[in-house]
Amino acid sequence: MLSILYQDETCVVVNKPAGMLVHRSWLDKHETQFVMQTLRDQLGQHVYPVHRLDRPTSGALLFAKDSDSARALSMQFEAHKVQKSYVAVVRGYVLDAQKQLGKRRIDYALKPKLDKIADKFADPNKAAKPALTDYECLATVEMPFVAAVRYSTARYSLMRLTPITGRKHQLRRHMTHIFxxxxxxxxxxxxxxxxxxxxxxxxxxxxxxxxxxxFESLIDGSAVQVFAPLDDDFMAVMKAFGWQAWAQDLQRLL
Known part of the structure; x- marks a missing residue:
C-alpha cells in the first residue's frame, strides 16, 4: 500500500518508494508492481500521472483523478508554477570559493538521453536543450572510511536540489557535471x-x-505544499552521517 501524502477531489500525492516504476512499461516486462496501478487499486478509481520520478528516486509524486485535472495540473508544470525540491547526498564538499554554504545554479544544456530500444529510430544527434538546476549545500561530513585509494577518509555533502527545467536524469547528470x-x-x-x-x-x-x-489547488487556487518523509534506508544514511536533525528541518525548506 502506498503512503498518501495529500488528497482532494482532483488529485492525490503519494510517497513513491525507491525502485518502483511509475507505470507499466514494455521495457520492464518482468516487473509486477507499479505506482499507478497500485494507487488505482488502492483508491478504486483511475489516476493520471502528471509528472515522473526516475525508478530509483523516491518521494512526492502527483496524480490527477480525471483527465481535465491532469491537463490543468500539467499546465501548471509547463508554466513553472509548480515548486519541486529534492534532497540528495553527493560525493565531496560542495562549497563556494570562500568555503561557504549557499545557493548556486547549474546552467548546463543536456542532450536528450535515448533508450536503445524505445528510441531506436530517434535522431542520435539532437541538439542539447537548456537545463537549469538550483542547488544548496546544507551540511557536510568527513567519514573515517576509505572510498578511494588516494584518501583515508571520504567527504560527503547533503544537498537541496531544485530543478528549474525537467530534462531526463537532470539532477543526476548535473551533479556529475560539477564533479x-x-x-x-x-x-x-x-x-x-x-x-x-x-x-x-x-x-x-x-x-x-x-x-x-x-502547486495551486484546482478547487480554490490556494497554495498546496506537500512534504514526503525519507524512507528507512535514506534515514539510515542520515543517521550514520550525523544528519538526523535535517530530516525534520527539511520540511521548512520549500
Missing amino acids: HPIVGDTTHGDTAQNKAVLAHTGVSRLLLHAHALG
Missing part, C-alpha cells in the same frame, strides 16, 4: 563511493528524494 555525483547512482555516479557507503551503512539505493512539492 559531485549523487551517491548510489549506478549510471552517472562514482562506483567506489557507492561501494564505500554500502559497506558502511548497508544502503545501496540512489540517495535522491523528492521531499517537497508545491
